Amino acid sequence: MNVPSKGFEAIFQPRSIAVIGASSDPNKTGGRPIHMLKIHGFAGAIYPVNPKSAEIQGLKAYPSLTELPEVPDLILVLVPGAAAVSVLEVAAELGVGAAIVLSAGFAENGPEGAVLQQRVSELATQSGMRIVGPNCLGSVSVGNRAVGTFSISMEKEMPATGGISIVTQSGNIGSAALSLLAESGAGVARFIATGNEADVQASDALFWLARDAETKVILLGLETCRDGGRLIAGLEAARDAGKPVIALKIGTSEAGQKAALSHTGGLAGSDRVFDAVFKRYGVVRVHSLEDLVQIGAAVEAIGTRRIGTTPSAAMVAASGGFGVMMADAAAAHGVAVNPLSAASQARIKERLPLASAVNPIDATAQMSADPDILENLVEAALDDPANSTVCLMLALGMNNSRLRGIFTDALQRITDRHLDRTVVACISGPKDAIADLRGMGIACFPTIDAAMSGIAALSRLERGAPSEPMETIARARLQPEAWRNEVTAKAALRAAGLPFTEDLVATTAQEAAEAAESLGGAVVLKILSPEIQHKSDIGGVELGIQGGADAREAFTRIINAADRHAPAARIDGVIVAPMTTGGTELILGATCDATFGPVVMVGLGGIFAEIFEDTALELAPVTKSQAAAMVRRLKAFALLDGARGRAPADIDALTDAIVALSRFALRHAEDVAEIDINPLLVRDKGLGCVALDALIVPNSNHLAEAAE
Numbered sequence: 123m124n125v126p127s128k129g130f131e132a133i134f135q136p137r138s139i140a141v142i143g144a145s146s147d148p149n150k151t152g153g154r155p156i157h158m159l160k161i162h163g164f165a166g167a168i169y170p171v172n173p174k175s176a177e178i179q180g181l182k183a184y185p186s187l188t189e190l191p192e193v194p195d196l197i198l199v200l201v202p203g204a205a206a207v208s209v210l211e212v213a214a215e216l217g218v219g220a221a222i223v224l225s226a227g228f229a230e231n232g233p234e235g236a237v238l239q240q241r242v243s244e245l246a247t248q249s250g251m252r253i254v255g256p257n258c259l260g261s262v263s264v265g266n267r268a269v270g271t272f273s274i275s276m277e278k279e280m281p282a283t284g285g286i287s288i289v290t291q292s293g294n295i296g297s298a299a300l301s302l303l304a305e306s307g308a309g310v311a312r313f314i315a316t317g318n319e320a321d322v323q324a325s326d327a328l329f330w331l332a333r334d335a336e337t338k339v340i341l342l343g344l345e346t347c348r349d350g351g352r353l354i355a356g357l358e359a360a361r362d363a364g365k366p367v368i369a370l371k372i373g374t375s376e377a378g379q380k381a382a383l384s385h386t387g388g389l390a391g392s393d394r395v396f397d398a399v400f401k402r403y404g405v406v407r408v409h410s411l412e413d414l415v416q417i418g419a420a421v422e423a424i425g426t427r428r429i430g431t432t433p434s435a436a437m438v439a440a441s442g443g444f445g446v447m448m449a450d451a452a453a454a455h456g457v458a459v460n461p462l463s464a465a466s467q468a469r470i471k472e473r474l475p476l477a478s479a480v481n482p483i484d485a486t487a488q489m490s491a492d493p494d495i496l497e498n499l500v501e502a503a504l505d506d507p508a509n510s511t512v513c514l515m516l517a518l519g520m521n522n523s524r525l526r527g528i529f530t531d532a533l534q535r536i537t538d539r540h541l542d543r544t545v546v547a548c549i550s551g552p553k554d555a556i557a558d559l560r561g562m563g564i565a566c567f568p569t570i571d572a573a574m575s576g577i578a579a580l581s582r583l584e585r586g587a588p589s590e591p592m593e594t595i596a597r598a599r600l601q602p603e604a605w606r607n608e609v610t611a612k613a614a615l616r617a618a619g620l621p622f623t624e625d626l627v628a629t630t631a632q633e634a635a636e637a638a639e640s641l642g643g644a645v646v647l648k649i650l651s652p653e654i655q656h657k658s659d660i661g662g663v664e665l666g667i668q669g670g671a672d673a674r675e676a677f678t679r680i681i682n683a684a685d686r687h688a689p690a691a692r693i694d695g696v697i698v699a700p701m702t703t704g705g706t707e708l709i710l711g712a713t714c715d716a717t718f719g720p721v722v723m724v725g726l727g728g729i730f731a732e733i734f735e736d737t738a739l740e741l742a743p744v745t746k747s748q749a750a751a752m753v754r755r756l757k758a759f760a761l762l763d764g765a766r767g768r769a770p771a772d773i774d775a776l777t778d779a780i781v782a783l784s785r786f787a788l789r790h791a792e793d794v795a796e797i798d799i800n801p802l803l804v805r806d807k808g809l810g811c812v813a814l815d816a817l818i819v820p821n822s823n824h825l826a827e828a829a830e
Contacts, residue, residue, distance in 0.1 A: 129252030130330040132219030133270065133322075134263045134312055136195035137166045140187065142209050143200035143225070144170035144178045151224070152200045153179065154272040155260075162280045164267040169194060187212050195219045198260065198270055203227030206256065207241050214249035222270045223255035229318055230257055239320050246321035258317025259293025262300070264310045265336055271315075275301040282557075284309010285338030285422050289327045291316050295343045295370070299415050307557035308419035311336040323348055328356030332363045338425075341418045342369040342405075350399075350718035354741075357403035366421045366583050367405045370414045371396050395715045398739040406582045416572055417579045420546075420565035424580070427544045427563055429510040433581035434458035435546070435574075436503035437482035439515035440489045444570070445482030448513060448548075451574040458509070466506040473498040481509070490525055497532040504536065504543050510581070511544045513573055520551030520559075530558055537562040544580070548573040595743055600790040605818040607652045607694050611797075612816045618789075619782035620799065621775070622813050623702065629695040634677035635670030637698035644668055644701035647676045648815075649684050653691035655817065660687035666701060673698065702812055705803035706761050706771055710779060710813070712742065712787035712797040714821065720787035720794075724749075724780055726758040727801040734758075742784035749777035749784075762804065769806040776804050776811055795821040 139159065145152030152172075156179050159168050170178035173185040184190050187197070187209065193216050199206045202225040213221055228239040239256065246253045254261065260271035264283050269276065275297045281304040288303075288310070290296035296315040303310055312334065314327045324344060329352070331337045340360055347353050360367045371393070400407045406421075408414050435457050437448045449459050459481050462470075467479035474495055478484035483503060489496045503512045514533075519525040537545060546565045549556060556566050565580065567573040604614035609627055616622040626641070627650060628634035638645045649662035657663045661683035664676040677696050684693055709727030714720050718741055725737030738752040753759060753773055762771040779802065787797060796819040804811040 129220050132195040133261050136268055138194040140169040140171055140190060140194040140197045142171045142197055144172045146178045151272045155198050155269055158269040158276055162267045162269060187216060193217055197221045199223045200225050203238055207238050210245050214245050214251050218251055220252040222260045224260050224272060226257045228256045239318060242320040253321040255317040256320060259297055259315035262313040273297045281310040286310050286418050287312040287331045287337040288341045289314055289324045290343030291324050291345050292343060298411055299341060302415040306419055307553040308422060319348060323352055325352035325356045329359050332359035332365050339418055339421045340365055340367045341414055342367055344371045345373050347717050357405060361403045368414055368418045369400055369405045369407050392715060394739055395718055395721050399718060406579050416567055417576055420576050423560035423565050424544050424563055428584060429544045429580050431581055431584055433577050434460050434509040435511050435513045435577055436509040437513045438485055438499055438503055439482060440485050440487055442484045444515045445484050447570050448482055451570045455574040455578040457574050457577050460508040462506045462508055466502050469502045470499055493528040493532040497536060500536055504540050511546055511577055513546045516547050516549040518550055520549055520555040526555055534562055546573055546577055595785055595788045598789050600793040605820045607650050608816055609650060611818040615816055618786040620779055620813055621811055623699055625697050625699040627695045628698055631674040631677040634696055634698055635674040638667060638673035639670045641700055646699050646701050647680055648697040649680050650694040650697050651691045654688050702803060702814060705805040707801035708804055709800040710783055710802045711799060712783055714791055714795050720791050722780060722784040722787060724752050742788040744781055744784045746777055746781055749780035771804045772807050772810055779811060793820060795819045
C-alpha cells in the first residue's frame with residue numbers, strides 16, 4: 123500500500139501541469155482546466171496535450187507526454203477509459219509525480235470498466251505515482267492557483283485564500299461546498315474530490331492536510347470508507363495536529379441489511395460505528411451540506427478560541443421576540459441559557475435601564491442607536507462566567523451602512539479585548555460585512571436555528587479522546603467448539619476474564635435433579651441448543667426451580683417445548699444454573715464491523731435492550747478510562763450512579779468486563795462476527811457483576827462451512 127502522505131506535493135504544489143485531452147474551447151471539460159489555470163494566474167508551466175492541435179488557448183500544444191520539454195509534476199487526464207490507462211502507463215514510465223483522472227469509464231460502468239480501474243490501481247502501486255480518481259472532480263490549491271479540476275464553481279472567481287480545506291469523495295458535494303464557502307466570503311486553502319479512489323483515498327488526503335501549514339480546518343465528505351485503518355490514521359493525525367475536522371457522512375440508512383443474529387448486531391449498525399470513530403477522534407459530525415460549510419467557516423473564524431464542552435449562551439437582541447426565538451432554538455439544540463449574575467444584570471441596567479437584563483438580554487432598539495450601548499451590553503455578557511459564549515442577533519443590521527458602522531466598530535473593540543471568548547453572530551448581510559466579522563474572530567450564521575446548532579457543534583471540538591498507550595493484542599484462532607452453544611461460549615469468555623458462573627449441563631431429567639440438588643437453593647433451567655437463540659419465546663426457560671423433584675419436571679417441560687417449537691433443532695441438553703437476582707441488567711457485546719474491525723458495545727440490557735436502544739460503542743480494544751466514558755454516555759447511567767437513593771453499582775467491575783471483552787473480540791477477530799452477553803447483572807459497588815447468557819456468532823466463512 124502507498125504511504126498515505128506520499129505524492130501529495132505534486133497534487134497540491136505542482137511546478138508544472140500537463141492537460142491530456144486538452145481543448146481550445148474553454149467551455150468543454152478538456153478546455154476548462156487550462157482556461158482556469160490561465161485566468162487565475164497559475165505561475166508554473168502549463169502543457170496542453172492533444173495530437174490534433176499545435177496551439178491551445180494561446181499555449182503551445184504537444185502531441186503526447188513523451189514530447190513535453192520536461193516531466194510534469196502533475197497530469198490531468200481527460201480522455202476516457204482505456205485511453206486514460208494508456209496515458210497513465212506512459213506517465214508511470216516517465217516518472218510523473220501524480221495524475222488526476224477526471225474522465226469516467228471505469229468501475230462505475232460495469233465489469234469492463236472495473237478491469238480498467240484495477241489496472242489503474244496496479245499502476246499506482248507499482249510506480250509510486252499517486253493517482254486521484256478516476257471519475258473525480260480533481261483538486262484545487264487556492265494559494266498557488268493550482269487548478270486540477272473542470273468544476274464550474276471557479277470558472278469566474280477563485281475563492282478567497284484562507285485556512286479551510288475540503289476533502290470529499292463526491293465531486294458535486296465538494297464543488298457545492300466550495301461554491302458556498304466562496305459565496306460566504308470564507309477562505310479556502312485546498313480542495314480535493316477523490317471519486318472512485320483507485321489509489322488516493324479521501325483518508326490519504328486527510329492525512330496529508332493534517333500536516334499542511336496552509337490548512338487550519340478540514341471539511342470531510344464521505345459516502346463510504348474503503349480502509350478503516352487509513353481513515354483512523356488521518357483522523358488521528360488531524361487531532362494530534364490540532365486541526366478540527368467537520369464531517370458529513372452520507373448513506374446512513376440501515377435499510378436492506380439482514381437481521382442480526384444477536385442483540386449486538388442490531389444495536390451497533392455501521393453508521394453508529396462511524397459515530398463512535400468520530401467521537402474518539404474529536405470529529406464534529408454534521409448532517410447537511412449547509413452545516414458542513416457554516417460550521418467549517420465558523421471554526422476558521424474563531425481560530426484558537428473555544429467555548430468548552432458544555433454549550434451555553436448569553437443572548438443579546440434588540441427585540442424581545444428575537445430573544446424568545448433564540449431561547450427556543452437553544453433548547454432544541456441542547457444549548458443552555460444560564461441566568462446572568464446579579465452583578466452583571468445591575469451593570470446592564472445601569473447602562474440601559476429599559477433593557478431586560480435576564481438571559482436573553484433585550485437591548486431594545488437603543489442597541490442600534492448608540493454603539494456604546496451595544497458594546498456595554500455584550501461586554502457585560504462576555505464578562506459573566508455563567509455562559510460559554512455570547513450570541514448576538516444582528517438580523518439585517520449590516521445591510522444598513524449606518525448600523526454596519528455602529529456594529530463593526532463596537533464588535534472590533536470587544537473582540538480585541540476578549541481574545542479568549544467566543545462571540546457568535548446571527549446575521550444576514552453583504553459578503554464583505556460578514557467577512558469583516560469573521561476577521562474579528564466572530565462565528566457567523568445566517569439564521570437563529572443555524573446559530574444554536576453551530577454553538578452545539580463548536581462545543582464538540584475538544585471532545586476527542588487523547589491518545590492512550592494501547593497494549594498490542596496478539597491475534598489468535600478461536601476453536602470452533604467456542605461457538606457451539608451457550609455453555610461453550612461462556613467457557614471461552616470466562617477464560618478471557620468475563621464474569622460467568624459455572625453452569626451444569628443435564629441431558630436427562632435425573633441429571634437435572636441431581637444438578638439442582640448439588641447447587642442448592644433456587645436454580646434456573648434453560649434449553650441448550652445452538653439453533654435456539656431466544657429461549658424464553660418457546661418455553662425453553664424455567665425460573666425459580668427448587669429441589670430435585672421440581673428440576674426433573676422442569677427438564678421434561680423444556681424438552682417437550684423444544685420438540686414442539688423447534689423439532690429440527692439440535693439439543694445439547696439443559697443448563698442448570700444458580701438463580702441470580704439483583705443488580706442492573708445491561709447488555710455487553712461486540713461486533714466485527716466490515717470497515718473498522720471489532721467494536722465493543724455496552725447498554726441497557728435484558729428484555730429492554732432493543733426497545734430503548736440505549737447503548738455506547740467504541741472501537742476495540744478499549745482502555746479502562748475509555749470503558750468508563752462509555753458507561754457515562756448511557757442514558758441509564760443514573761441507574762448505575764445511585765439515582766433516587768439506589769446504591770451505586772460496581773462500575774469498576776463493569777469497566778473491567780468491557781475491557782476484557784474488547785480484548786477478546788480483537789484477539790479473535792478472524793473468527794468471530796458477533797458476541798452477545800445479555801443480561802450482564804451489575805451489582806452494588808464492591809459486589810462485582812455476573813453474566814447470565816452468552817452467544818458467539820462465527821464469521822460468515824464459518825457459517826458457510828456449517829451450512830455445507
